[in-house]
Amino acid sequence: MGIVVIVLLLIFLIPIIFGTIINVKSKNKDVEIPKEDLNLNINLQYIKDLDIDLEKVKVFISKKNKVEEISLEEYVLGVVSSEMPASFEREALIAQAILARTFVLSKKLNPCKKANGADICDSVHCQAYTNAKEKEKSLNKNNNGLFNKISEAIKECESMVLSYNEVLVRYPQYFSTSSGRTEDAKSVFAMDIPYLKSVESLGEEISPKYNEVFTFSLNDFIKKFNSKYSNSNLNTKNISNNIQIISKNPGGTINELKIGGVSIKGTEFRYMYGLNSANFNIIVDKNKVIIECFGYGHAVGMSQWGANVMAKNKKNHKEILQHYYTGCEVIPINQCRIE
8 A cells, every 4th residue: 555655656746846857947948038138130141141242233324324333332432422522521431431332232132113223323312423433533623632532531441331230221321411410210201210310410500501591482382382282272361370380300300280271291391392301490471481491301310511520520430320320330241131
């Protein structure tokens, strides 16, 4: 009887004892650590391992209506000399070069739809590009060495790109001039991108595009608006009391405004009237409408004039880029992964 009891106890207890040991071991072995804590990106490929040529770029040249293949670094040279004044500080030019390189590599992974089969187009739809030899003639015509200045800046950062958690930045947005603060990508492009957040960008009053006034006759302003929004009920008699700013974005641009009986986005109003930015004030003055505009461009990412101010204040290109792109780092192409 006693033996039977002992056997029964062993049958009952052994699964519990060893099951507990096994469970303890399995818990130690299979602990789930959040991916972001490891920051290894183990499932992402290195860009160098993809079947793409990282040394060449196919560019659609709009004037020729043809695709040309050029070296990556020659392309970057053509972009920087087209997108940023050559008189800018060296560190600002380097920052611009890194963005130009990052942008075109992102396009090699997701080509421009307007590029006729190329990776990228040569207009501001992507980023402005001019043949490097043409720019060299125009920039060095007074023997001022400006083209050489850009060339040297690009060589200094050869093969460097902007990354976020070691992943190639897909949206290295930049623009000309801010009004003192950049915008969130979510506010402007309706995309919540962690590295494109609103940041301070001071000292840009020196930019020729910092402040500009646009004047329209009352009739022209109303005609243009009613041609698109026939239900606005806007006319010369009621316009003074029928323009209202509803909300603004973190960087100061207009998010929404109401004109007549119609509510529209600030960006839509900007393009409708050909304004420099979506940061503006509207004044109705007798027979005209005056729009005072601040900044130039979409206001997301790096402000080129802001970058130059930072460079003048002894900030290097990495500090400039880390300021405008939250949490980003500059790394070699070969160390960069893709999503």
